[in-house]
Amino acid sequence: QQPVQSPQAVILREGEDAVINCSSSKALYSVHWYRQKHGEAPVFLMILLKGGEQKGHEKISASFNEKKQQSSLYLTASQLSYSGTYFCGTSEGQTYSGAGSYQLTFGKGTKLSVIP
Amino acid sequence: KAGVTQTPRYLIKTRGQQVTLSCSPISGHRSVSWYQQTPGQGLQFLFEYFSETQRNKGNFPGRFSGRQFSNSRSEMNVSTLELGDSALYLCASSSRTPSYEQYFGPGTRLTVT
Numbered sequence: 001q002q003p004v005q006s007p008q009a010v011i012l013r014e015g016e017d018a019v020i021n022c023s024s025s026k027a028l029y030s031v032h033w034y035r036q037k038h039g040e041a042p043v044f045l046m047i048l049l050k051g052g053e054q055k056g057h058e059k060i061s062a063s064f065n066e067k068k069q070q071s072s073l074y075l076t077a078s079q080l081s082y083s084g085t086y087f088c089g090t091s092e093g094q095t096y097s098g099a100g101s102y103q104l105t106f107g108k109g110t111k112l113s114v115i116p
Numbered sequence: 117k118a119g120v121t122q123t124p125r126y127l128i129k130t131r132g133q134q135v136t137l138s139c140s141p142i143s144g145h146r147s148v149s150w151y152q153q154t155p156g157q158g159l160q161f162l163f164e165y166f167s168e169t170q171r172n173k174g175n176f177p178g179r180f181s182g183r184q185f186s187n188s189r190s191e192m193n194v195s196t197l198e199l200g201d202s203a204l205y206l207c208a209s210s211s212r213t214p215s216y217e218q219y220f221g222p223g224t225r226l227t228v229t
Contacts, residue, residue: 002158030216041206041220042159087159091216103172104149104218106159 001025003090005107012078012114020073020110022088031064031071032089032104035082042087045073078114085109118143120209120221128227134195137224141188141209147171148190149218150182153204162205165190166212197228 003024012018022031030049034042048064048071059076071090075082089104121140129135141148150162161174165184182192188209194201204225208218 032216032218034220041222044217044219047217089159089218103161103164103174104216105161106151108158 002105003088003107005086005088005110007110008108009111010113012082012112014080014114014116015077018075018078018112020075020086020088020112022071022073022090022107024069024090024092026069026092028064028066028069028071028090028092030091031062032091033062033071033073034087034089035084036087036109037084045086075112078112080114080116083112083114085111120207120219122205122207122221122224124224125222126225126227128229129197130229131197131199133197134193135197135226137192137194137205137207137226139190139192139207139209139221141190141207142219145209145211145219146188147210147212147216148184148188149208149210150190150192151206151208152176153206153223154202159206162192194226199228202226202228 003022006021010018032047033045036042046062050066062073064071087106087109089106091104123138147166149164152160162176163173163182164171168184179195184190204223206220206223208220210216210218
């Protein structure tokens with residue numbers, strides 16, 4: 001089942017912060033975050049595994065609350081380069097065993113526009 | 117390392133024809149997943165291949181098929197094309213372990229007329 005992302009769109013001024021949420025109705029094993037710029041392929045940002053781990057690099061971080069089946073992506077001090085559509089992809093109850101099946105289900109995306 | 121490559125980048129086909137798309141994963145990656153991306157439906161999972169075997173398949177009709185070769189390169193085939201098959205087809209490669217980061221190729225833009 002497709003995860004639900006919110007908000008659908010957000011406009012920020014440079015330097016402002018934003019939070020993008022991703023919710024699922026099913027128990028999750030992992031949450032993946034990607035950013036896609038217009039006309040380009042999605043770019044991997046980070047992966048969070050079951051365990052409530054928080055990750056981040058530079059000014060982009062994310063958390064994963066497995067009990068609530070939610071993940072949030074935090075963008076701080078936004079830059080013009082942050083503009084794009086952010087997707088979360090979720091997997092349910094799978095480990096990364098070599099022989100197992102694996103499927104990512106993506107949300108519809110959150111369009112982020114950063115303006116000067 | 118070279119990234120994921122997809123060929124062709126653009127394709128125009130007529131309804132009823134068939135098409136084959138190709139994906140070469142990052143060197144060392146044995147998993148290739150295929151996605152269809154459209155403005156209305158977003159990114160939808162087609163199937164995943166790992167070690168030449170289809171491991172999982174999304175909710176697409178049997179007209180969509182794929183295969184993976186011993187060098188991990190993958191092809192996707194769509195037969196009897198319909199107008200609704202017009203989309204960006206993305207493949208993503210992964211090493212699967214220790215985690216499942218997927219790295220996307222640039223995609224093939226398929227237009228069915």
